Amino acid sequence: MKHIDSKTHTRGQSTYVDDIPLVEGTLFGAVFDSPSAAGSIIDLNIESALQMPGVVAILTWSDVPGVNEIGNIFPDEPLLAEGSVHYMGQPVALILAETESQARAARAHIKIEIAEEKPIVDARAARAAGQLIHPPRTFQLGDTEKAWAQCAHIFEGRAESGGQEHLYIETQGAYAIPGEYGGVKLFSSTQGPTQVQKATSRALGLPMHLIEVDVARLGGGFGGKEDQATPWAVLAAMGALSTGKPVKLVLHRMDDMRMTGKRHPYDSDFKIGLAKDLSIVAFQVQFHQNAGAVADLSPAVLERTLFHCTNSYSIPNVLATAWPCRTNLPPNTAFRGFGGPQGMFVMESAISTAAEALGVHPSVIQKKNLLQEGSQFPYGQKASQCHAEHCWQEAEEAYQLEALRSEIQAFNEKSPLVKKGYSLMPICFGISFTKTALNQASALAHIYLDGSLGFSTGAVEMGQGVNTKLVQVVEKTLSLRRAKIKVETTNTTRAANTSPTAASAGADLNGKALEKACLALRERLLRVASSLLKKPQDQLTLKNETVYCQGQASQLHWEDLVAAAWERRINLSQQSHYATPTLHFNSETNRGEPFAYHVYGTAITTASVDLVRGTYTVDKVQVVHDFGESMNPVIDRGQTEGGIVQGIGWMTMEEVIYNEKGRLLTNALSTYKVPDIYAVPKTLDIKFLKVEGHSLAIMKSKAVGEPPLMYGIGAYFAIRNAIRAAVPQKPMAYSAPMTPEKTLLALYGPIHQEQSQGLSEKAIN
Numbered sequence: 185m186k187h188i189d190s191k192t193h194t195r196g197q198s199t200y201v202d203d204i205p206l207v208e209g210t211l212f213g214a215v216f217d218s219p220s221a222a223g224s225i226i227d228l229n230i231e232s233a234l235q236m237p238g239v240v241a242i243l244t245w246s247d248v249p250g251v252n253e254i255g256n257i258f259p260d261e262p263l264l265a266e267g268s269v270h271y272m273g274q275p276v277a278l279i280l281a282e283t284e285s286q287a288r289a290a291r292a293h294i295k296i297e298i299a300e301e302k303p304i305v306d307a308r309a310a311r312a313a314g315q316l317i318h319p320p321r322t323f324q325l326g327d328t329e330k331a332w333a334q335c336a337h338i339f340e341g342r343a344e345s346g347g348q349e350h351l352y353i354e355t356q357g358a359y360a361i362p363g364e365y366g367g368v369k370l371f372s373s374t375q376g377p378t379q380v381q382k383a384t385s386r387a388l389g390l391p392m393h394l395i396e397v398d399v400a401r402l403g404g405g406f407g408g409k410e411d412q413a414t415p416w417a418v419l420a421a422m423g424a425l426s427t428g429k430p431v432k433l434v435l436h437r438m439d440d441m442r443m444t445g446k447r448h449p450y451d452s453d454f455k456i457g458l459a460k461d462l463s464i465v466a467f468q469v470q471f472h473q474n475a476g477a478v479a480d481l482s483p484a485v486l487e488r489t490l491f492h493c494t495n496s497y498s499i500p501n502v503l504a505t506a507w508p509c510r511t512n513l514p515p516n517t518a519f520r521g522f523g524g525p526q527g528m529f530v531m532e533s534a535i536s537t538a539a540e541a542l543g544v545h546p547s548v549i550q551k552k553n554l555l556q557e558g559s560q561f562p563y564g565q566k567a568s569q570c571h572a573e574h575c576w577q578e579a580e581e582a583y584q585l586e587a588l589r590s591e592i593q594a595f596n597e598k599s600p601l602v603k604k605g606y607s608l609m610p611i612c613f614g615i616s617f618t619k620t621a622l623n624q625a626s627a628l629a630h631i632y633l634d635g636s637l638g639f640s641t642g643a644v645e646m647g648q649g650v651n652t653k654l655v656q657v658v659e660k661t662l663s664l665r666r667a668k669i670k671v672e673t674t675n676t677t678r679a680a681n682t683s684p685t686a687a688s689a690g691a692d693l694n695g696k697a698l699e700k701a702c703l704a705l706r707e708r709l710l711r712v713a714s715s716l717l718k719k720p721q722d723q724l725t726l727k728n729e730t731v732y733c734q735g736q737a738s739q740l741h742w743e744d745l746v747a748a749a750w751e752r753r754i755n756l757s758q759q760s761h762y763a764t765p766t767l768h769f770n771s772e773t774n775r776g777e778p779f780a781y782h783v784y785g786t787a788i789t790t791a792s793v794d795l796v797r798g799t800y801t802v803d804k805v806q807v808v809h810d811f812g813e814s815m816n817p818v819i820d821r822g823q824t825e826g827g828i829v830q831g832i833g834w835m836t837m838e839e840v841i842y843n844e845k846g847r848l849l850t851n852a853l854s855t856y857k858v859p860d861i862y863a864v865p866k867t868l869d870i871k872f873l874k875v876e877g878h879s880l881a882i883m884k885s886k887a888v889g890e891p892p893l894m895y896g897i898g899a900y901f902a903i904r905n906a907i908r909a910a911v912p913q914k915p916m917a918y919s920a921p922m923t924p925e926k927t928l929l930a931l932y933g934p935i936h937q938e939q940s941q942g943l944s945e946k947a948i949n
């Protein structure tokens with residue numbers, strides 16, 4: 185089944201916030217943001233801006249009717265700056281005008297005087313200054329201190345990975361329409377409608393029931409709209425209530441890039457110990473997360489880094505500490521993988537460090553240490569239905585790894601100016617929100633008198649195809665054709681108290697809730713069929729929109745059955761709730777079973793590096809992936825391809841740069857390079873591992889949204905290994921993204937003291 189939006193997408197008929205027909209009298213908003221990264225506000229002058237044509241109002245923190253606070257995990261984030269500013273791009277005032285260009289023109293006339301302080305932009309510097317979002321967290325398994333004594337080889341090093349701009353095609357935005365009883369209806373491009381409703385309620389001092397949030401779909405979110413769609417929606421609502429007029433606030437691209445946070449950069453130190461047979465005995469790591477100026481989702485992202493710090497490997501002794509460092513950058517936030525990729529990059533860097541020093545290909549160490557059934561993760565959960573080795577073996581065989589090895593070796597021997605390299609990248613990603621309470625969802629289904637059905641859930645469609653999978657759930661449980669099924673918008677009056685669509689769990693959670701609702705309706709209708717046909721209910725099923733009795737079609741069709749049920753005054757609507765069973769996690773002891781299941785896979789990546797120019801191509805990515813029993817192979821393949829390319833972008837070309845003043849230099853698509861069609865590997869093979877699916881996955885089809893992104897890490901190491909073919913001994917940092925500039929420096933640049941230390945073998949037994 186195709187993505188249900190494919191036709192309207194390609195015809196430009198799908199609607200987004202910016203397409204909603206405007207109500208008469210609508211005002212347009214523009215946000216005035218801080219020009220400094222740190223300091224106290226001495227004066228804010230809006231007088232001349234207020235005189236500009238079309239300007240209706242300019243709102244600041246003192247106009248916030250409720251609490252000037254939108255923090256989600258911690259209350260540390262003002263809606264509008266009050267007294268001080270903490271990052272460039274921080275919202276200070278909202279300008280409302282009759283047209284958008286008038287609002288933007290007036291913005292240039294606001295004057296702000298700030299007593300600037302020296303900003304901190306670097307995570308390690310923040311730690312040194314004691315600037316933390318919360319105290320560090322530590323996950324521990326076994327005893328690393330004792331374990332070092334058992335190691336034949338010990339290596340230390342440092343690994344850095346950079347930020348990443350979400351670059352959803354639809355920028356952040358909201359449209360607020362004031363309603364009766366002092367309430368407001370909000371159309372928001374958010375992954376978390378309930379979060380928007382809650383934050384609006386607090387800031388406006390209104391009960392949640394007066395705030396209705398509606399989401400048709402997003403033009404991409406990628407985590408960037410899990411928390412950071414909120415300020416724009418709250419501001420639009422505040423503008424609407426303060427003026428009594430509808431307010432539309434949609435960010436322009438450069439405003440969006442400047443004002444919103446990105447993937448967290450990490451700067452980490454590791455120590456890895458191996459036995460003679462290359463099994464990893466101990467792993468120690470300190471993560472420095474660059475959280476930005478406020479908490480946002482950083483504490484949860486940090487936790488997911490710790491959960492994934494050993495990637496797909498079984499390591500008996502682990503000591504992992506993570507520092508959430510407060511800096512004067514826009515609050516960094518959720519981004520596909522949610523801290524997991526950052527953790528896995530450090531693990532892979534540690535293995536690569538050991539491999540290079542020991543003169544083996546990293547895949548030798550990787551393969552030796554793959555998770556097995558029953559292996560324990562550093563948080564106590566045991567791997568079950570573990571397919572780590574299975575995926576690796578399949579990949580080795582299906583893609584003829586041995587032949588690839590000799591091919592690359594032969595090529596490199598003959599090729600002086602271009603070198604090739606390959607890498608293996610196994611992944612293991614935990615599925616469920618790590619905050620157990622978020623693992624719940626609800627669905628509401630109505631069967632109408634003509635037999636058509638409409639349903640609502642808490643799931644937000646952002647391109648990932650969750651609505652298509654939900655339609656498939658209805659098709660399967662009620663035997664209805666696609667044409668009879670309508671997916672309603674995601675709306676807080678129909679699905680209340682929802683979790684954001686995130687953690688790759690949108691289809692599992694909402695799909696299970698919808699399945700429950702459909703099964704309840706089915707049961708009710710079959711009871712009616714049983715009395716109409718005078719057959720025992722357990723002999724009846726629904727197939728092809730007809731009641732079947734012991735495999736034989738009856739004369740009773742769906743429409744007639746629905747009409748008969750109505751005549752008998754049977755409820756044709758159902759609301760259902762689902763909560764993932766089995767989950768528990770104690771965040772004091774850092775022990776429990778936080779994940780419903782894990783997703784596994786292995787990618788083999790080949791890259792070529794041009795030794796003259798420092799440019800490279802990622803030639804081939806060949807994957808064996810555990811989809812469970814995919815309910816929609818077309819969508820799942822699309823998610824995998826998209827995730828891989830986004831991961832390659834993060835690891836190779838997307839470079840977020842702030843200067844020492846905290847100013848974003850890569851603030852437009854002319855200075856920030858994202859993958860285009862030429863960056864997509866010429867060969868991108870995805871094989872579906874043949875396995876029984878997992879019962880906690882929707883229709884046994886495993887979550888697919890985030891895990892494939894981490895295959896992109898393989899591109900970094902394939903390029904590194906190609907560079908290694910040219911300069912086998914030269915010290916070389918682990919610093920992503922591996923841009924062409926860094927490639928040239930790795931080949932010909934000066935050697936830094938720090939790097940040469942990173943490579944040296946220490947403390948041999």
Ligand code: MTE
Pocket residue numbers: 404405406407519520521646647648650685686687688689690691823826887888889890
């Ligand atoms: N795919 C598209 N096309 N657009 C998106 O914004 N977001 C990703 C992933 N795939 C995203 C996407 C992220 S970050 C997550 S968590 C999941 O989709 C969310 O959807 P799901 O839970 O339904 O998989």
Ligand code: HPA
Pocket residue numbers: 410481484488518522616617618619622686687688
């Ligand atoms: N993943 C994604 N988003 C989240 C999570 C998570 O584990 N926890 C809170 N928001």
Ligand code: MOS
Pocket residue numbers: 375406407408410518519520521522685686687688890
């Ligand atoms: Mo995805 S980063 O969990 O929205």
